[in-house]
Amino acid sequence: MTQATEDQTAAVGGPATEALAAREAAALLPVYRRQPVALEEGHGVWVSDAEGRTLLDFLSGLSVVNLGHAHPEVAATVASQAARLVHTSNLYYTEPQVALAERLQRTLGWPDAKAFLCNSGAEANEAALKLARRHGRQRDPGKTRVVALDGGFHGRTLATLATTGDPGKHAPFQPLGDWVTHVPHDDPQALADAVDDDVCAVWLEVVQGEGGVRPLSADVRAAAAEACARHDALLVADEVQTGVGRLGHWYGFQGTELEPDVVCLAKGLGNGLPIGAIVARGEAAAAFGPGDHATTFGGGPVVAAAACTVLDVCERDGLVAGAAQRGARLRAGLDDLAAQRDDCDHARGQGLLQALALTGPHAAEVTARALARGLLVNAVAPDAVRLAPPLVVTDHEVDEGLARLTAALDDVAAHASHPDATTPEEP
Numbered sequence: 351m352t353q354a355t356e357d358q359t360a361a362v363g364g365p366a367t368e369a370l371a372a373r374e375a376a377a378l379l380p381v382y383r384r385q386p387v388a389l390e391e392g393h394g395v396w397v398s399d400a401e402g403r404t405l406l407d408f409l410s411g412l413s414v415v416n417l418g419h420a421h422p423e424v425a426a427t428v429a430s431q432a433a434r435l436v437h438t439s440n441l442y443y444t445e446p447q448v449a450l451a452e453r454l455q456r457t458l459g460w461p462d463a464k465a466f467l468c469n470s471g472a473e474a475n476e477a478a479l480k481l482a483r484r485h486g487r488q489r490d491p492g493k494t495r496v497v498a499l500d501g502g503f504h505g506r507t508l509a510t511l512a513t514t515g516d517p518g519k520h521a522p523f524q525p526l527g528d529w530v531t532h533v534p535h536d537d538p539q540a541l542a543d544a545v546d547d548d549v550c551a552v553w554l555e556v557v558q559g560e561g562g563v564r565p566l567s568a569d570v571r572a573a574a575a576e577a578c579a580r581h582d583a584l585l586v587a588d589e590v591q592t593g594v595g596r597l598g599h600w601y602g603f604q605g606t607e608l609e610p611d612v613v614c615l616a617k618g619l620g621n622g623l624p625i626g627a628i629v630a631r632g633e634a635a636a637a638f639g640p641g642d643h644a645t646t647f648g649g650g651p652v653v654a655a656a657a658c659t660v661l662d663v664c665e666r667d668g669l670v671a672g673a674a675q676r677g678a679r680l681r682a683g684l685d686d687l688a689a690q691r692d693d694c695d696h697a698r699g700q701g702l703l704q705a706l707a708l709t710g711p712h713a714a715e716v717t718a719r720a721l722a723r724g725l726l727v728n729a730v731a732p733d734a735v736r737l738a739p740p741l742v743v744t745d746h747e748v749d750e751g752l753a754r755l756t757a758a759l760d761d762v763a764a765h766a767s768h769p770d771a772t773t774p775e776e777p
């Protein structure tokens with residue numbers, strides 16, 4: 351191990367992290383590949399770990415804490431609502447749930463749309479799948495199929511996993527049924543060919559998040575809209591990652607010509623509190639009746655009130671337009687890296703959801719080196735690093751993140767020229 355490598359890896363982990371990792375290994379199912387850091391506190395774009403280090407969070411959790419960590423107004427809303435009423439079940443009316451649905455109507459620009467509130471992105475997609483199937487079967491009992499895109503990510507329950515376009519994630523859990531047809535994410539003709547009268551919905555993300563930060567082309571969007579109109583299928587926009595300002599629009603589809611029938615929301619909606627939602631309009635909003643779907647916790651007073659505060663703060667502080675501006679600055683920096691460095695290929699994404707594509711499969715190594723440099727990013731693909739800072743990120747913090755990323759790329763390059771050095775563990 352070279353001295354330089356020793357110094358960088360020594361900056362990650364530590365005794366407190368190792369002790370926690372050992373307790374976790376003895377007590378939790380091992381489904382997560384953790385980075386060697388234990389986070390304890392966060393303020394704005396910054397988090398601190400159990401070893402007392404401070405890190406710049408350029409992932410926002412996972413595109414979740416759009417207002418930054420420990421936002422004081424969200425904290426105040428949670429505290430006051432928790433002291434008044436936390437849970438009632440959905441047997442009774444509660445005002446925050448209605449107030450949130452009204453804010454969703456307003457920000458979507460869909461005054462007649464109707465929401466269903468749940469607890470996560472997978473539950474939002476699950477609700478939308480049931481809504482689409484119900485809507486289809488009301489037209490024809492055979493109208494039950496879904497068309498989705500390769501690389502799309504829609505959740506990990508069995509039905510949302512079946513909709514997710516990643517055969518590797520399917521394999522261990524087969525059978526998942528054969529009611530979903532996946533088509534390439536960049537082939538409008540294949541999409542058009544896959545939709546017939548048996549299809550109840552077409553599923554898409556305006557920018558595929560987990561699939562590598564891949565914006566859909568205008569041709570694919572147009573093919574989806576056209577096929578849905580021709581075959582009376584619902585167009586479902588999974589905006590779990592792209593919604594609530596991240597792409598520089600309230601919702602990503604608003605930056606396109608798409609007019610989805612249903613949107614799925616979650617990640618950024620509660621600034622870290624577990625909440626999901628679907629919003630349906632037109633005939634899609636008429637498909638569910640009493641008893642067709644339900645959830646014990648969904649739309650509970652605390653999370654619904656918190657989400658109202660999130661949307662109010664976004665609106666008052668101009669965070670949606672801010673995401674477009676800060677996103678442009680981040681993107682310009684990533685474009686510069688791609689232009690100047692042999693190890694970087696291109697940048698892609700929109701607003702504050704960006705990826706730096708590398709020329710080789712080194713994203714895990716860059717992510718590990720970035721962590722050692724005090725920057726949280728992730729390897730969204732073997733050759734692509736995702737950057738999705740909170741919408742409240744300042745110009746100065748964007749520049750600081752880019753500087754730390756550049757240092758991490760330099761560390762990887764230096765390591766590659768010292769082949770005897772040890773690679774940090776792949777996440």
Ligand SMILES: *Cc1c(COP(=O)(O)O)cnc(C)c1O
Nearest residue numbers: 470471472503504505559590591
């Ligand atoms: C994260 C994500 C989901 C799943 O959300 P969970 O809250 O993890 O269930 C679904 N769709 C998209 C687009 C996502 O990014």
